[in-house]
Amino acid sequence: MATVTTMDHEESVFCPLFHHAVELIGRRWTGAILKAMLSGKVRFSDLVAAIPGLSDRLLSERLKELEAEGIVVRHVYPETPVRIEYVLTEKGLALEAAIHAVTAWAEAWATPAQPSLSR
Amino acid sequence: MATVTTMDHEESVFCPLFHHAVELIGRRWTGAILKAMLSGKVRFSDLVAAIPGLSDRLLSERLKELEAEGIVVRHVYPETPVRIEYVLTEKGLALEAAIHAVTAWAEAWATPAQPSLSR
DNA sequence: CGACCTAACTTACGACTCGTAAGCGACCGT
DNA sequence: ACGGTCGCTTACGAGTCGTAAGTTAGGTCG
Numbered sequence: 001m002a003t004v005t006t007m008d009h010e011e012s013v014f015c016p017l018f019h020h021a022v023e024l025i026g027r028r029w030t031g032a033i034l035k036a037m038l039s040g041k042v043r044f045s046d047l048v049a050a051i052p053g054l055s056d057r058l059l060s061e062r063l064k065e066l067e068a069e070g071i072v073v074r075h076v077y078p079e080t081p082v083r084i085e086y087v088l089t090e091k092g093l094a095l096e097a098a099i100h101a102v103t104a105w106a107e108a109w110a111t112p113a114q115p116s117l118s119r
Numbered sequence: 120m121a122t123v124t125t126m127d128h129e130e131s132v133f134c135p136l137f138h139h140a141v142e143l144i145g146r147r148w149t150g151a152i153l154k155a156m157l158s159g160k161v162r163f164s165d166l167v168a169a170i171p172g173l174s175d176r177l178l179s180e181r182l183k184e185l186e187a188e189g190i191v192v193r194h195v196y197p198e199t200p201v202r203i204e205y206v207l208t209e210k211g212l213a214l215e216a217a218i219h220a221v222t223a224w225a226e227a228w229a230t231p232a233q234p235s236l237s238r
Numbered sequence: 239c240g241a242c243c244t245a246a247c248t249t250a251c252g253a254c255t256c257g258t259a260a261g262c263g264a265c266c267g268t
Numbered sequence: 269a270c271g272g273t274c275g276c277t278t279a280c281g282a283g284t285c286g287t288a289a290g291t292t293a294g295g296t297c298g
Contacts, residue, residue, distance in 0.1 A: 014170055018218075019151050021225035026145020028285070032138050044246055051133055055286065060247055069230070080294055081245045091228045098220035099137075105217050106140035109210045111189070147256070163275055174257060179276055199265050200274040 024069060025095065029054050030062050034092070035099050037072065041087045071095070143188060144214065148173050149181050153211070154218050156191065160206045190214070 025031060032051045036042060042050075047059055063086060066072040071092040077083040088095075144150060151170045155161060161169075166178055182205060185191040190211040196202040207214075 014151060014155065015222065015225075017225040017229055018154060018222045020230075021221055022145065022150030022154075023147065025221070026141065026147075026150055028142065028145075031141030031145055032133065035137060035141075036133065045244095053286090055288095056247070057249090057287085058285070061285095078293095081243090082293075084246065094224055094228055098217065098224050101217035101220040102140055102144070103134065103137045105213055106134075106136040109213060110136050164273095172257090174259095175276070176258085176278090177256070180256095200272095201264075203275065 024065070025098075027062065027065070029058055030066070031099070031102070033059065033062055033066070034071075034088075034095055035103075037086065037088050037092070038096055038099065041075075041085045043083065043085055047086075066092070143184070144217075146181065146184070148177055149185070150218070150221070152178065152181055152185070153190075153207075153214055154222075156205065156207050156211070157215055157218065160194075160204045163203055163205070166205075185211070 025034060029051065032054065033047060036047055036050050044056070044059065044063075048054060048056055051059075063072060063074070067074055069091075070089055072086050073089055075085045075087065077085070144153060148170065151173065152166060155166055155169050163175070163178065163182075167173060167175055170178075182191060182193070186193055188210075189208055191205050192208055194204045194206065196204070
């Protein structure tokens, strides 16, 4: 029972892969950062400006995490002042489907008032 | 289906709806809780048992948040001992696509090695 | 030639959130 | 009466976050 080698698609059981993923991209601001990066390469200050409430401290922290996970890459251009661009890797771009799915849900079920009438 | 006005699909800009959604379902353990609830109605203790590391304190907190958002409903059966079942609402079930998208990504891009063989 | 500017961080610290453990209330079997 | 179960709730130290200030490396301005 426990040594099942063929797991088709068990939804109920705990999946460590899913858990790792959702705890990573679900960290505070990470979703917004990833969504903002879908459009292409961005700079540090672009992200700060694009995401209201996000501070440079947290952005720096999140970008490091995402870089460590192989989701974004950091390109340094030693110009003046220093220009640094962040780009999604293939792995990061693959998150687009998941981000769009969440976006679609958010738009479809936006809480206008209390639509819990249907029970 | 889409109320096409003037914005086709802006991905880059900050979307408060997406942000609210991702910060909600991305809270610690919430993803795992929702995934575990996709299988149907569950009890408090089932969730604690199914999700390693999740404590009853946090589960209680998360379930309250999800209930407040209209994502889960709480049914009380005054048996002995009290039996309480949590079920996803229609809004909660609508998250299935998003959860599956994250699961698919997690399985496709699991960290161990670069998928230079698969693709 | 030195005060000031920029981009991208880093440090410091109080506030908020989480993890661990313990307690509570209603009921029941012994 | 005593201990056991379920679903919480409270307490408190540890961890994470928000806000503000400092740092580095170079350039502009007066």
